[in-house]
Amino acid sequence: MKTRANGKGGLRLRGRIWWILYRRDGKQFAESTKTGTNDGRSEDVALAMLRQRIAEEALLSCTRTITKGPNLRFSGQELNVLLRPIVYAFYRSGECLYVGSGGSLARPLDTNHHHRADLTGADELVIYPCLNREEARVQEARLIDSLHPILNVAGVAA
Secondary structure (H helix, E strand, O other): OEEEEEOOEEEEEEOOEEEEEEEEOOEEEEEEEEEEOOOOOHHHHHHHHHHHHHHHHHHHOOOOOOOOOOOOOOOHHHHHHHOOOEEEEEEEOOEEEEEEEEOOOHHHHOOOOOOOOOOOOOOEEEEEEOOOHHHHHHHHHHHHHHHOOOOOHHHOOO
């Protein structure tokens, strides 16, 4: 078994498949990259996936509150996460208003968003980074099913 450390995580070759190792919420995770050693770039793919997971953890672990001035700063890792597919949820006073998904953070902030007028009273936006659009669609459906947002008609992803 070949192991390669990389900052906050690592790569492990189990048989012919690369696995990524990382921590989230204090728990150790091992995730198959589904890439084998036959493919010449499989270790690079595994390393990119590990970097993505580490960036997601960095974004998920931070809480941002604007208290002095209008500025927010995002690290390069955070930007990489925010420019990928996401699922988002708008809340008002703890109640979920709407859950949606998009190709990046631009979607929930778009001035042409179909629920823009309904969301003006929202006081919180929660972002769930995803690896791809398919993962975002699955996560969106799960959140709609569990949160029952009032603007998602009949619990169907919009």
